[in-house]
Amino acid sequence: MSQDENIAWIAADWGTSNLRVYAMDEAGQVLADKRSTKGMGTLARDEFEQALLELVWPWLSQDRVMPVMACGMVGARQGWIEAPYSAVPCPPSSVDRMIRAPVRDSRLEVMILPGLSQADPPDVMRGEETQIAGYLAGDPGFEGTLCLPGTHTKWVGVRDGRVERFRTAMTGEMIDLLSNRSVLRHSAGTFGDWDDAAFRAALDEMLADPGSLLAQLFSIRASALLNSDRAAVSRSRLIGRMVGAELAAMRAFWQGLPVVVIGTVGLGAFTVDALRHLGVESRAVDTVQVTLAGLFAAYRAYQGDKR
Amino acid sequence: MSQDENIAWIAADWGTSNLRVYAMDEAGQVLADKRSTKGMGTLARDEFEQALLELVWPWLSQDRVMPVMACGMVGARQGWIEAPYSAVPCPPSSVDRMIRAPVRDSRLEVMILPGLSQADPPDVMRGEETQIAGYLAGDPGFEGTLCLPGTHTKWVGVRDGRVERFRTAMTGEMIDLLSNRSVLRHSAGTFGDWDDAAFRAALDEMLADPGSLLAQLFSIRASALLNSDRAAVSRSRLIGRMVGAELAAMRAFWQGLPVVVIGTVGLGAFTVDALRHLGVESRAVDTVQVTLAGLFAAYRAYQGDKR
Incomplete structure (x- = not known):
């Protein structure tokens, strides 16, 4: 059996500056990964599909539709398609509010996860909510703070599987x-x-x-x-x-x-x-591990909806 | 009498990004001014004289030496020639410690004013000390704080005509x-x-x-x-x-x-x-007014030394 037949879905971590894609099996294991610098900030709305295809085409086959679960700035207003924020307090991953991106290539089904917003003090995140969901998938009873350092570091208060508040x-x-x-x-x-x-x-x-x-x-x-x-x-x-x-x-x-x-x-x-x-x-x-765990949880919810 | 005969000296405010020169009369009044973007940050050591001449050549005459009083980053280690800092507490303008820049054109005599340093907390300034001296020339009894807003805002404690402490x-x-x-x-x-x-x-x-x-x-x-x-x-x-x-x-x-x-x-x-x-x-x-007052005080000290 070729590797291709094991690829059940694709995980995409698509930020402002970079695109990272992972060929995933049904159990959430990574089979291959690739990256490019075609982040949201470099792309016009009609260039996202091509930027994705440039990386993932070897993982596609003619006879089936490949689900792609994507998080990050790809869902911003200036991204591929806007995935409106979910307002905290709420669970980190709003798998019931994923947005389907418009595609020309019928082998792709691209689902984008929404970010989180907070009214007061005003704050937003896109991508980190999926990492939070991934962490909580492995530690569902966690109560305390998740800190996600980076360009814009997020400090996130979590209780009962929900994001209560956060600050950037x-x-x-x-x-x-x-x-x-x-x-x-x-x-x-x-x-x-x-x-x-x-x-x-x-x-x-x-x-x-x-x-x-x-x-x-x-x-x-x-x-x-x-x-x-x-x-x-x-x-x-x-x-x-x-x-x-x-x-x-x-x-x-x-x-x-x-x-x-x-x-x-x-x-x-x-x-x-x-x-x-x-x-x-x-x-x-590890950041990649929780990102993939969060996208895997989204994939399972997506599969559940399909059945 | 042409304007040129009234030009007694030249004031130069030479920062990292800009060079501003003023043709001055013996009483410290501005007769003309010019500017360029040939700041210290854009020049190699042997390019300073040419950058100055490009602006001031119409103000020079063959039969005399024109004094140029300069302040700012032109006196930094990576400037025309280093004018070592004076350590606070001390008077703002160290006219007795001016440095003569090396020139090829015998019509120029360029004097560079040193900046100020502070050991603890570590701090430095170049250019602002001349503005402080210019302000104190008009208000010698001032005791309090001078604030010099800018790229790097300076807060300066002044007493008895001296800079006691400062912070950037x-x-x-x-x-x-x-x-x-x-x-x-x-x-x-x-x-x-x-x-x-x-x-x-x-x-x-x-x-x-x-x-x-x-x-x-x-x-x-x-x-x-x-x-x-x-x-x-x-x-x-x-x-x-x-x-x-x-x-x-x-x-x-x-x-x-x-x-x-x-x-x-x-x-x-x-x-x-x-x-x-x-x-x-x-x-x-006004910033220009105190800069010129500070350079004028330096010019008068320089003239005094000449006599």
């Missing part, structure tokens, strides 16, 4: 802008430069005086000029101040609550380290 | 990055969009909870999506949150102290408005 910090995007496009680029080093002591000192400074962020950034550059700091020190200070400022702003989500961090590298690892430094033991889980 | 906030640069390069660019409007009530509400939010900045930015985008906010509201909120976060971080510089803001438009005007909203009446002065 633009920490990843701001670190990226500050270290690549601001005056700090002259001293912020590059990926891999690291100094644990500088990171922790910066965390402590921000937690001790959470309102001081705007006064604490330029001093990274000034100190590099005056004290010839190593790039690793400057970079760890910048990340420590930003993660520290985020933790100060999100204290209500982590103080005295069980915390699970979705993401084991980069900002995910920094967040786990920072929480540990503050005496909070969090558990870290 | 990257407010201007961060507003620029967030409104042009982050996800907020989709809703942050453009120059001129304004809503006073949104600005003030955002200020109040930040002052009431100074540590919340990283949680308060993405909600500008989310609210625009969910509530179809006008661009003027989103933009005023962004500026209000950033200026509010800056004022929270710089409270020790403005609470209960006389404040003079150097800058009457853009971020300068927003800062005056914000201070007034917090019950602090500041006085605003």
Whole structure:
């Protein structure tokens, strides 16, 4: 039996900058995966189907319809087709509210999962709700906070299988802008430069005086000029101040609550380290694993509807 | 008598992005001015003289040497020639520590004013020290705070004609990055969009909870999506949150102290408005005027040395 015959469905994690697709079997196991940089931000409405086909065509066959379960910015207003938000409090994955994308190729059936919105304070997510659903599929009784670090880090309060509230910090995007496009680029080093002591000192400074962020950034550059700091020190200070400022702003989500961090590298690892430094033991889980678990749950609901 | 004969010296305000030159008479009055985008950041070390000559050549004559008094990033390590920092506490303008730039054209004598540094917390300035000196030339007994809003806003404590301490906030640069390069660019409007009530509400939010900045930015985008906010509201909120976060971080510089803001438009005007909203009446002065007053004081010291 060829691999193709085992491919029961396709999982698609389709964000602003990237498209990742996975050929999946009936039991939710990955048979193959591919990716491209054809994220939502790069595509006009009528280019999504072609961007998907460029990756998945070897997984299709003439004699059957392949379900594609997709999450992320592909369902935004400027995406393939808008999948309107579900308003919290609600379960993370609204499989009953999936939207079917218009396709020309009859071998495809593309279902897009809606994101979540919150009225007050105003907030939105697209893609992370599927990761939350994937995590809860394996730990349905979880009560506490899920933290999803990234370009726009989400802090999510969960109870009884529902998202109660959430809040977004633009920490990843701001670190990226500050270290690549601001005056700090002259001293912020590059990926891999690291100094644990500088990171922790910066965390402590921000937690001790959470309102001081705007006064604490330029001093990274000034100190590099005056004290010839190593790039690793400057970079760890910048990340420590930003993660520290985020933790100060999100204290209500982590103080005295069980915390699970979705993401084991980069900002995910920094967040786990920072929480540990503050005496909070969090558990870290792999992002791809929970994304696929969430899309698998959606696939099973979709299959159930078909029967 | 032609204008040229009245030109006694040239004032040069030479920052990272721009070069502004002024033909000055012996009494410190402006006879002509020109500008280019040949800032320090665009020039190699051996290109500074040519960039200056391109603007000032009509003001030169064969039979005399023209003094050029320059301040700003032109004196940085990566500038024309390094003018080492003076360490605070000290007078703002170290006219006795000006550095002569190397020139090929014998009609030019270019003197560069040093910037200021502070050891703890680490901080530096180049250019603003000359504005401070210019302000103090007209108000020598001033005791209080000078605020110089800009890409990197400086808050400066002054007493007995000396700079006692200062602190930099990257407010201007961060507003620029967030409104042009982050996800907020989709809703942050453009120059001129304004809503006073949104600005003030955002200020109040930040002052009431100074540590919340990283949680308060993405909600500008989310609210625009969910509530179809006008661009003027989103933009005023962004500026209000950033200026509010800056004022929270710089409270020790403005609470209960006389404040003079150097800058009457853009971020300068927003800062005056914000201070007034917090019950602090500041006085605003024109940036060019104090820059030229500071360079004029340097010119007079230079002339004194010549005699």
